[in-house]
Amino acid sequence: MNAFASGEGRAPFALLGCLLSLAIVAPAQAFGDVKGLSKMGYGKTKDGEAVELYTLQNGKTTVKIATYGATVVSIEVPDKNGHVADVTLGFDSLDGYLGEHPYFGATVGRVANRIAKGKFSLDGKDYTLAVNNPPNTLHGGKKGFNRVVWKAEPVESPDGPAVKMTYTSRDGEEGYPGTLTASVTFTVTANDELKIAYAATTDKATPLNLSNHTYFNLSGKGDATILDHELTLAASNYTPVDDTLIPTGEIVTVSGTPLDFTKPTAIGDRIAKLTGEPGGYDHNLVLDARAGAKATVYDPKSGRVLEMSTTEPGVQFYSGNFLDGTVVGRGGQVYRKHFGLCLEAQHFPDSIHHANFPDSVLRPGRTYTQTTTYKFSTR
Numbered sequence: 467m468n469a470f471a472s473g474e475g476r477a478p479f480a481l482l483g484c485l486l487s488l489a490i491v492a493p494a495q496a497f498g499d500v501k502g503l504s505k506m507g508y509g510k511t512k513d514g515e516a517v518e519l520y521t522l523q524n525g526k527t528t529v530k531i532a533t534y535g536a537t538v539v540s541i542e543v544p545d546k547n548g549h550v551a552d553v554t555l556g557f558d559s560l561d562g563y564l565g566e567h568p569y570f571g572a573t574v575g576r577v578a579n580r581i582a583k584g585k586f587s588l589d590g591k592d593y594t595l596a597v598n599n600p601p602n603t604l605h606g607g608k609k610g611f612n613r614v615v616w617k618a619e620p621v622e623s624p625d626g627p628a629v630k631m632t633y634t635s636r637d638g639e640e641g642y643p644g645t646l647t648a649s650v651t652f653t654v655t656a657n658d659e660l661k662i663a664y665a666a667t668t669d670k671a672t673p674l675n676l677s678n679h680t681y682f683n684l685s686g687k688g689d690a691t692i693l694d695h696e697l698t699l700a701a702s703n704y705t706p707v708d709d710t711l712i713p714t715g716e717i718v719t720v721s722g723t724p725l726d727f728t729k730p731t732a733i734g735d736r737i738a739k740l741t742g743e744p745g746g747y748d749h750n751l752v753l754d755a756r757a758g759a760k761a762t763v764y765d766p767k768s769g770r771v772l773e774m775s776t777t778e779p780g781v782q783f784y785s786g787n788f789l790d791g792t793v794v795g796r797g798g799q800v801y802r803k804h805f806g807l808c809l810e811a812q813h814f815p816d817s818i819h820h821a822n823f824p825d826s827v828l829r830p831g832r833t834y835t836q837t838t839t840y841k842f843s844t845r
């Protein structure tokens with residue numbers, strides 16, 4: 467359901483898109499001033515809140531983002547033969563996102579990843595969170611930032627079509643201190659990048675860790691594992707975890723372990739060497755402080771390449787281990803183990819309990835910022 471605001475050669479398609487929209491669902495609305503940006507109604511939450519779906523188109527890339535969970539619903543990019551397909555896992559409609567699912571495309575917060583035992587102390591006060599991933603808190607608790615409707619506004623940016631989504635999390639929401647105002651600005655650039663820029667302020671000190679939980683499958687079909695995708699990570703170290711995926715606090719070299727992706731390696735090559743249940747990668751890699759892409763994924767079959775760069779110190783590399791065939795996604799596709807991978811740029815898990823990890827506390831008067839970019843190309 468694309469409708470484009472302007473652009474030579476696109477007007478007839480915009481008209482056609484609008485007519486189709488009128489005929490099928492809610493009308494798509496184009497923004498006169500922001501080229502490549504349009505929106506349409508995407509339905510309502512169970513509480514009756516209206517949800518919108520934004521389409522951002524630039525270069526060869528089309529991205530759809532829903533205001534529910536500030537969720538990346540789809541990313542359509544060509545393969546080496548020019549065949550365009552969606553390289554994410556997700557659903558055909560809002561209903562899927564409203565149901566149970568493992569954070570497909572979502573913005574996660576207030577604190578992405580785990581907090582041990584759902585408890586922490588800050589400035590001498592104790593806080594208790596929902597234990598939604600026993601025995602720990604995961605991705606913000608019961609109703610994290612992935613389960614709320616964000617307010618959206620189109621943004622005029624020299625980089626390309628952009629939409630800014632804002633959410634104010636009240637003091638005490640999900641047990642966290644302080645009223646936190648967070649924004650996430652999604653931009654699609656002419657270089658086929660999806661740029662995600664976060665900002666946040668608070669009126670009380672709070673732990674904060676925002677991330678995006680898009681599952682990628684560069685085949686563009688989502689009907690097979692990502693074990694043949696080659697991964698390169700600019701990460702010489704990682705943070706080992708206990709059997710509940712809480713870091714031990716050590717920062718250890720990847721050398722000689724299956725986590726060494728400093729040279730391009732197929733994800734499936736050493737995955738069987740990882741112990742524990744359900745098996746697979748679900749680790750925080752400590753990103754090396756050097757310029758350029760921090761993660762590169764290459765799918766030899768389609769030729770698609772994904773490069774991630776970020777201002778964050780870590781990335782949770784997750785190989786879709788908990789996908790077990792219970793979630794039926796786009797086009798009726800059953801998502802099985804390892805059918806998608808996530809590169810969640812973030813601060814280290816459970817940072818609030820580890821003084822040696824980069825600080826993840828936001829204090830009043832300071833502004834949290836993060837920029838993470840996913841760039842698409844072919845080879």
Ligand code: GLA
Pocket residue numbers: 568569579604711748782784788808810
């Ligand atoms: C993150 C976690 C995983 C898993 C997924 C959601 O990536 O690290 O352990 O919980 O989210 O299923």
